[in-house]
Amino acid sequence: MKKIISLFVTVMLLTCTLTGCGGSKEAVATDGSTSMNKVIGALGESFEADTGITVTYNATGSGAGIQAVQEGRCDIGLSSRNLKTEELEKGLEGTVLAYDGIAIIVNLNNPVSDLTVEMIARIYTGEITNWSEVGGSDTEIVLIGREAGSGTRDGFESITDTEDVCVYRQELTSTGDVITTVASNPAAIGYASLASVKDTVKPLTVDGIAPSEQTIKDGSYVVQRPFVLVTKADAELSESAQKFFDYVTSGEASEIISNAGVVPAN
Amino acid sequence: MKRGLVLDDFERTRNRKPRFYEKVIHGIFLMLGLITVGCVLLITIYLIISGIPAIKEIDLINFLFGKEWASTAAEPKYGILPFILTSVYGTTGAILIGVPIGFFAAVYLSKIASQKLRSVIEAAVSLLAGIPSVVYGLVGMLVLVPAIRELFHVPDGASLLAAIVVLAVMILPNIIKVSITALDAVPKEYEDASLALGATPIETIFKVSVPAAKSGIAAAVVLGVGRAIGEAMAVMMVAGNVANMPSLFQSVRFLTTAVSGEMAYSSPGSLQRNALFSIALILFLFIMLINATLNFFLKRDKEK
């Protein structure tokens, strides 16, 4: 019985120390956009290899990441859309890390390989409902999109000018999910971060231009959006977070960024 | 005189000390006992505090009976009728499929199956109960959704139907287990009397044993309802998540998936996030109602 009591006491002490020790170790916490998974993962890994400081990445979504910075729950927020004015007014600051193309993807068996921005918009607003109207087979188009608030959806809808009028068949919560669904449904069309697109789906050319580092950089591939690092304007970053921030915005990180499939801003 | 005083003091300290000690311990246990009540209150209060503001702003009637949900539109609309109806239809569908299967299987296992077969299938059912909901979602997403697309020739299989099937499978173990417990508890004399009167075993089971266990079976159904209406992850993986009014082959959004789908992307303090908390509050009210019903059946069972 004494054992149980002493166990109990140890436990209590343990919980006390546990709650006390948060935040004391050297680490950079990042939180936000699911689309930035690859790029931040790769940057964090090489940064850790160089400096020994760990970088944690919590893929929750752009909105949640911005909130986390604001509430001080992470060092750097990750957003795959530009900050809104009300967010800037709350004392947040955005630094563009890279530009990412939003690939318009279809099933590998779909004969369609090029669409214009206007056609894409008409498909997503439900004006065009059959693949035969854009040169494909006679099947109903299945529109796959992202959930409200997603940075990718934000970017896609604002570029194609279809804000709030898209008639989705499925609203999925992540980039990978969209790719999987499009890969398994021959009639589906979806949009996803180019960095994450695998060879299980076919990215379309838009207005005849294929998404690539070159076309995104010179702006000829129009469906693109920024990857933004979000920080507080009035508060200073912790020493290690500042180091990480400097590292990822410096020129030496640009190779890692482009290896991750996106175009570095610097 | 002096001696008496000393003895008196001695007695007093001897008696008081243990009493004080016991009182402290009693107090500690009282606090531990009340922890569950505290948790329920805490959850209720937190949900009400965070759920009320949006309902106030949107107006209860518009919120509950609005047919359109467009939380990020320039002119946002926050009507959750599609979610409520989807949750109700989805749960009803799951019950319609899951309960008969679970019920008949439970009757067989409790009354007819040999001890050996029963223990094997019961172990299998326990396994079914222990499988994480995400695994159901995964299998549903990779097997069920394409199957529905092929079978019913619809453009996309992620639909209310897929969610119903997944939910029916998920509530099956609860229904079977609770029903078996209820059927096992039927006094042997009832059945013996029925058999002696010339009823066949099957007639005895369905006309005597089952009616005698009906409270317990009702509890099983209510428990199933509770689990089905509260499931989020598995449903999210197969239902398509568009805020449509429910229809069998349409992509739909449940109360639970409405909350979990947009939560990550909503910004803090915004009406959108508050409205999500309001949805959670509505879901919570549903659950409380179900719990009260469950308690009613269980109590009636106990009193019998």
Next chain:
Amino acid sequence: MNTKRKLYIGFMRAAMYVCTVCTAALVLFLMGYVMGNGIPNISWELLSTKPSYLSGRIGILPDILNTVYIVLVTLIIVLPLGVGAAIYLTEYAKNKKMVSVIEYAAETLSGIPSIIYGLVGMLLFSNNFGTSLLAGALTLTIMNLPTVMRTTQESLKTVPQSYREGAFGLGAGKWRVIRTVVLPGCVDGMITGCILSVGRILGESAALLFTAGFAHALNGIFGALASPGATLTVALYVYAKEEGEFGVAFAISAILMILTVLINLSAAFVGKYFGRRRNV
């Protein structure tokens, strides 16, 4: 026997057979499908490394460790609370109304869906401790409280009243009786409660997504508690949904399935072992 009666009997019998076979077939299919897709994907490399973006490798070691940490911490907190509550109900509480209020509260807690725990946990714990395993563990503590309480209570009821009376008769105080007679008698309830809780924690995802997050960093126990991390089930969700890595997802599913079988077996074993000992 008239035809109507025969038909009725035949139909009911057929329905029972069909439904039982359906259930059994379903379990077999699920087991076969998950194991068949999962086991070939389990490799030592997967189990023993952390994921690397630079080399494109996926490892689930951090997720395994996170699961172990969160199970340990949750049990450490929930056990004294749940056992204490059960002791209060069976040993101290005299007020019948109070007992029924507490039991109703426990019932309510076990009926609340995990997504609501996730939200409340986010508001209560994540806003204070940050999105971290600790916040997740605290949320899971509330979720599992009723389980531990109920199993302990059940086993306390089986401690014969005469034991307590005997100890009181020897002059022991109430606390002493609880310590020396009651608590040792409910060890089986505590163990069963723990096993069931472990099962529930292993399967939990919705409540953890918003409280513990889903990072895959490799940490020591203290570091892990203070930082976000995915348990196996959350990692399964992330790999299946977010990254479309179905091989890994099935591997994790298979591992979870095997753990579920082990948990069910050990719960059955504990029941049998203590049942036999008590009868002696």
